[in-house]
Amino acid sequence: xxxxDQPTEMTATEGAIVQIxxxxxxxxxxxxxxxxxxxxxxxxxxSYNVLDGLEEKxxxxxxLSRSKGYSYLLLKELQxxxxxxxxxxxxxxxxxxxFGAGTTVTVRA
Amino acid sequence: IAGITxxxxxxxxxxxxxxxxxxxxxxxxxxxxxxxxxxxLGLRLIHYSNTAGTTxxxxxxxxxxxxxxxxxxxxxxxxxxxxSQTSVYFCASSDGTxxxxxxxxxxxxxxxxx
Numbered sequence: 181x182x183x184x185d186q187p188t189e190m191t192a193t194e195g196a197i198v199q200i201x202x203x204x205x206x207x208x209x210x211x212x213x214x215x216x217x218x219x220x221x222x223x224x225x226x227s228y229n230v231l232d233g234l235e236e237k238x239x240x241x242x243x244l245s246r247s248k249g250y251s252y253l254l255l256k257e258l259q260x261x262x263x264x265x266x267x268x269x270x271x272x273x274x275x276x277x278x279f280g281a282g283t284t285v286t287v288r289a
Numbered sequence: 290i291a292g293i294t295x296x297x298x299x300x301x302x303x304x305x306x307x308x309x310x311x312x313x314x315x316x317x318x319x320x321x322x323x324x325x326x327x328x329x330l331g332l333r334l335i336h337y338s339n340t341a342g343t344t345x346x347x348x349x350x351x352x353x354x355x356x357x358x359x360x361x362x363x364x365x366x367x368x369x370x371x372x373s374q375t376s377v378y379f380c381a382s383s384d385g386t387x388x389x390x391x392x393x394x395x396x397x398x399x400x401x402x403x
Contacts, residue, residue, distance in 0.1 A: 184331075213391060222379060222394035223332070230389070267331065276347065277322075277392065281331040 182206045182278035186268050191286045192258055200253045200266050200283045208273020214242050214253045215267040217282065223267055227253070255285070263287045291315055293395035295380050301401045302370050310365045310398050312380030320383045321363040322392065323347075323355060325376040332379065338363055370402045 183205040192198040204212070211230040215223035229235055229244035229251060241254040255262055265282040272278060296311045314321065319340045324332040324347075334347030338357040352374060354366045363382075367374055377399050381392040 211389070222396050224394070225391035228389045228391065269332075276334060276337065278334075278348070279324075279332040281329055 182270065182272060184268055184270055184278055184280035186266075186280040186283045188281070189284045189286070191288060194258055194260060194287055194289050196258050198255045198258060198285060200255070200268075200285070202251045202253070202268035202280060204249050204251070204268070204270045204280075206270045206272045206278060209246060210271040210273065210275055212242075212244055212251050213269040213271070213277065214240075214251075215269060215279075217265045217267060219264070226266075258287050260287050260289070293380055293382055293393055295378075295395040295398050297398060298396070299399040299401075301403065302367075304370055304372060304402055306370050308367045308370055308400070310367075310378055310380075310400070312363045312365070312395060313361050314363075314380075314382045314393075314395075315361065316382060316384070316393070317360060318382035318384050318393075319360070320385060320392075321357065322381040322383075323353070323363070323365045324379045324381065325349065325374075326379060326397075327376050335365065335378075370400075372402045374400065375402045376400060 186202045214226040217223040227242040234243045239256045244251045267282045268280040269277045293314045322337045323335040336355040338344045341360045379397045380395040383392045
Protein backbone atom coordinates (compact mmCIF):
# COMPACT_ATOMS: atom_id res chain seq x y z
CA UNK A 181 0.00 0.00 0.00
CA UNK A 182 0.87 3.64 -0.17
CA UNK A 183 1.46 6.03 2.72
CA UNK A 184 1.51 9.74 1.96
CA ASP A 185 1.56 12.27 4.80
CA GLN A 186 1.07 16.01 4.72
CA PRO A 187 -0.13 18.48 7.35
CA THR A 188 -3.88 18.99 7.59
CA GLU A 189 -3.94 22.79 7.82
CA MET A 190 -1.66 25.80 7.55
CA THR A 191 -2.35 29.51 7.95
CA ALA A 192 -0.24 32.36 6.62
CA THR A 193 -0.44 36.08 5.97
CA GLU A 194 -0.83 37.68 2.57
CA GLY A 195 2.60 38.33 1.03
CA ALA A 196 4.31 35.70 3.16
CA ILE A 197 5.86 32.34 2.24
CA VAL A 198 4.44 28.94 3.14
CA GLN A 199 6.10 25.53 2.79
CA ILE A 200 3.91 22.42 2.62
CA UNK A 201 5.79 19.20 3.36
CA UNK A 202 4.92 15.76 2.03
CA UNK A 203 6.51 12.47 3.03
CA UNK A 204 5.77 9.24 1.26
CA UNK A 205 6.34 5.50 1.31
CA UNK A 206 5.18 3.80 -1.87
CA UNK A 207 5.67 0.63 -3.86
CA UNK A 208 7.93 1.98 -6.55
CA UNK A 209 8.25 5.61 -7.60
CA UNK A 210 7.57 7.23 -10.95
CA UNK A 211 7.13 10.87 -10.08
CA UNK A 212 5.49 13.21 -7.60
CA UNK A 213 2.75 15.71 -8.40
CA UNK A 214 1.26 18.66 -6.58
CA UNK A 215 -2.32 19.71 -7.27
CA UNK A 216 -4.32 22.72 -6.08
CA UNK A 217 -7.99 22.35 -5.22
CA UNK A 218 -10.26 25.26 -4.36
CA UNK A 219 -13.31 24.47 -2.25
CA UNK A 220 -16.03 22.84 -4.34
CA UNK A 221 -13.87 22.60 -7.43
CA UNK A 222 -11.76 20.01 -9.23
CA UNK A 223 -8.03 19.59 -8.55
CA UNK A 224 -5.74 21.36 -11.00
CA UNK A 225 -2.11 20.49 -11.77
CA UNK A 226 0.66 22.62 -10.21
CA SER A 227 3.96 20.79 -10.54
CA TYR A 228 5.79 17.55 -11.28
CA ASN A 229 9.11 16.22 -9.93
CA VAL A 230 10.79 12.97 -10.88
CA LEU A 231 14.44 13.83 -10.21
CA ASP A 232 15.92 15.23 -7.00
CA GLY A 233 16.00 18.97 -6.74
CA LEU A 234 13.93 22.08 -7.09
CA GLU A 235 11.46 22.91 -9.86
CA GLU A 236 10.43 26.56 -9.99
CA LYS A 237 7.32 27.86 -11.70
CA UNK A 238 6.57 31.48 -10.93
CA UNK A 239 5.51 31.93 -7.32
CA UNK A 240 5.36 28.18 -6.79
CA UNK A 241 8.34 25.82 -6.38
CA UNK A 242 8.46 22.11 -5.63
CA UNK A 243 11.36 20.11 -4.23
CA LEU A 244 12.00 16.38 -4.21
CA SER A 245 14.39 14.09 -2.35
CA ARG A 246 13.82 10.51 -3.46
CA SER A 247 16.24 9.02 -0.93
CA LYS A 248 14.33 10.66 1.92
CA GLY A 249 10.85 10.08 0.46
CA TYR A 250 10.23 13.80 0.88
CA SER A 251 8.85 16.70 -1.12
CA TYR A 252 7.72 20.21 -0.38
CA LEU A 253 5.68 22.82 -2.18
CA LEU A 254 6.75 26.41 -1.60
CA LEU A 255 4.26 29.18 -2.15
CA LYS A 256 5.79 32.66 -2.27
CA GLU A 257 4.21 36.12 -2.16
CA LEU A 258 0.97 34.63 -0.95
CA GLN A 259 -2.24 36.03 -2.34
CA UNK A 260 -5.78 35.61 -1.05
CA UNK A 261 -6.59 33.47 -4.09
CA UNK A 262 -3.99 30.92 -2.91
CA UNK A 263 -6.37 29.85 -0.13
CA UNK A 264 -7.07 26.26 -1.19
CA UNK A 265 -6.18 22.65 -0.51
CA UNK A 266 -2.86 21.39 -1.85
CA UNK A 267 -2.64 17.72 -2.71
CA UNK A 268 0.57 15.71 -2.84
CA UNK A 269 0.33 12.69 -5.16
CA UNK A 270 2.87 9.98 -5.89
CA UNK A 271 2.86 7.82 -9.01
CA UNK A 272 3.81 4.32 -8.01
CA UNK A 273 5.50 1.43 -9.80
CA UNK A 274 2.23 0.58 -11.57
CA UNK A 275 1.92 4.18 -12.81
CA UNK A 276 -1.12 4.90 -10.67
CA UNK A 277 -1.46 8.03 -8.54
CA UNK A 278 -1.90 7.86 -4.77
CA PHE A 279 -2.95 11.08 -3.08
CA GLY A 280 -2.31 12.46 0.35
CA ALA A 281 -5.30 13.80 2.29
CA GLY A 282 -4.40 17.36 1.35
CA THR A 283 -3.25 20.49 3.21
CA THR A 284 -5.74 23.33 3.56
CA VAL A 285 -3.94 26.67 3.34
CA THR A 286 -5.73 29.75 4.62
CA VAL A 287 -4.30 33.13 3.64
CA ARG A 288 -5.20 35.99 5.97
CA ALA A 289 -5.08 39.68 5.09
CA ILE B 290 -13.40 22.65 -25.96
CA ALA B 291 -15.10 21.24 -22.87
CA GLY B 292 -12.26 19.05 -21.53
CA ILE B 293 -13.94 16.61 -19.17
CA THR B 294 -17.61 16.69 -18.36
CA UNK B 295 -19.43 14.75 -15.67
CA UNK B 296 -23.12 14.15 -15.14
CA UNK B 297 -25.06 14.59 -13.01
CA UNK B 298 -23.61 17.46 -10.98
CA UNK B 299 -25.27 16.12 -7.87
CA UNK B 300 -27.69 13.35 -7.00
CA UNK B 301 -29.59 12.06 -3.99
CA UNK B 302 -30.18 8.35 -4.24
CA UNK B 303 -32.07 5.80 -2.16
CA UNK B 304 -30.03 2.89 -0.88
CA UNK B 305 -30.33 -0.18 -3.08
CA UNK B 306 -30.85 1.79 -6.29
CA UNK B 307 -28.62 1.45 -9.34
CA UNK B 308 -26.82 4.58 -10.51
CA UNK B 309 -24.47 5.39 -13.39
CA UNK B 310 -22.20 8.42 -13.24
CA UNK B 311 -21.22 9.64 -16.67
CA UNK B 312 -17.83 10.96 -17.75
CA UNK B 313 -16.86 12.20 -21.21
CA UNK B 314 -13.62 13.78 -22.41
CA UNK B 315 -12.90 15.41 -25.75
CA UNK B 316 -9.10 15.53 -25.49
CA UNK B 317 -8.59 12.05 -27.02
CA UNK B 318 -6.71 10.99 -23.90
CA UNK B 319 -5.86 7.32 -23.64
CA UNK B 320 -6.11 6.94 -19.87
CA UNK B 321 -9.14 7.65 -17.70
CA UNK B 322 -9.74 7.33 -13.96
CA UNK B 323 -12.48 7.43 -11.34
CA UNK B 324 -11.74 8.74 -7.84
CA UNK B 325 -13.84 9.35 -4.78
CA UNK B 326 -13.00 12.14 -2.37
CA UNK B 327 -14.00 11.98 1.26
CA UNK B 328 -13.16 14.45 4.01
CA UNK B 329 -9.88 13.58 5.67
CA LEU B 330 -9.12 10.76 3.25
CA GLY B 331 -8.18 12.57 0.09
CA LEU B 332 -8.72 11.19 -3.39
CA ARG B 333 -8.87 7.41 -3.70
CA LEU B 334 -8.74 5.56 -7.00
CA ILE B 335 -11.77 3.37 -7.72
CA HIS B 336 -11.13 2.09 -11.26
CA TYR B 337 -8.98 3.11 -14.17
CA SER B 338 -8.55 2.44 -17.88
CA ASN B 339 -5.20 2.83 -19.64
CA THR B 340 -6.79 2.56 -23.09
CA ALA B 341 -10.15 1.90 -24.70
CA GLY B 342 -11.26 -1.69 -24.14
CA THR B 343 -9.26 -2.23 -20.94
CA THR B 344 -10.04 -1.49 -17.30
CA UNK B 345 -8.36 -2.11 -13.96
CA UNK B 346 -9.17 -1.98 -10.26
CA UNK B 347 -7.88 0.79 -8.03
CA UNK B 348 -7.66 1.07 -4.28
CA UNK B 349 -11.42 0.95 -3.50
CA UNK B 350 -13.22 -0.93 -6.33
CA UNK B 351 -15.85 -2.87 -4.35
CA UNK B 352 -19.41 -1.94 -5.21
CA UNK B 353 -18.42 -0.18 -8.43
CA UNK B 354 -18.00 -1.23 -12.05
CA UNK B 355 -16.74 0.57 -15.16
CA UNK B 356 -16.61 0.07 -18.90
CA UNK B 357 -14.53 1.71 -21.63
CA UNK B 358 -16.20 1.02 -24.95
CA UNK B 359 -14.51 3.98 -26.66
CA UNK B 360 -11.84 6.61 -26.02
CA UNK B 361 -14.17 9.38 -24.88
CA UNK B 362 -16.54 7.79 -22.36
CA UNK B 363 -15.89 6.12 -19.02
CA UNK B 364 -19.10 5.53 -17.02
CA UNK B 365 -19.04 4.41 -13.39
CA UNK B 366 -21.91 2.23 -12.16
CA UNK B 367 -23.05 1.58 -8.61
CA UNK B 368 -25.07 -1.63 -8.90
CA UNK B 369 -26.80 -1.29 -5.54
CA UNK B 370 -25.93 1.93 -3.73
CA UNK B 371 -25.12 1.97 -0.01
CA UNK B 372 -24.79 4.98 2.34
CA SER B 373 -20.99 4.52 2.56
CA GLN B 374 -20.83 5.42 -1.13
CA THR B 375 -21.89 8.97 -0.28
CA SER B 376 -18.97 11.00 -1.62
CA VAL B 377 -17.77 13.39 -4.29
CA TYR B 378 -16.75 11.49 -7.40
CA PHE B 379 -14.14 12.85 -9.80
CA CYS B 380 -13.36 11.54 -13.25
CA ALA B 381 -9.92 12.30 -14.68
CA SER B 382 -7.99 11.66 -17.86
CA SER B 383 -4.39 11.82 -19.05
CA ASP B 384 -2.70 11.51 -22.43
CA GLY B 385 -0.59 8.67 -21.07
CA THR B 386 0.53 7.12 -17.82
CA UNK B 387 4.22 8.04 -17.69
CA UNK B 388 6.43 11.10 -17.74
CA UNK B 389 5.16 14.49 -16.73
CA UNK B 390 1.70 13.89 -18.18
CA UNK B 391 -0.66 15.19 -15.56
CA UNK B 392 -4.23 14.11 -14.97
CA UNK B 393 -7.03 16.51 -15.84
CA UNK B 394 -10.07 16.35 -13.58
CA UNK B 395 -13.74 16.81 -14.30
CA UNK B 396 -15.94 19.07 -12.13
CA UNK B 397 -17.13 16.19 -9.93
CA UNK B 398 -20.44 14.57 -9.00
CA UNK B 399 -21.71 14.96 -5.45
CA UNK B 400 -23.61 11.78 -4.57
CA UNK B 401 -25.68 11.27 -1.43
CA UNK B 402 -27.04 7.79 -0.67
CA UNK B 403 -29.80 7.71 1.93
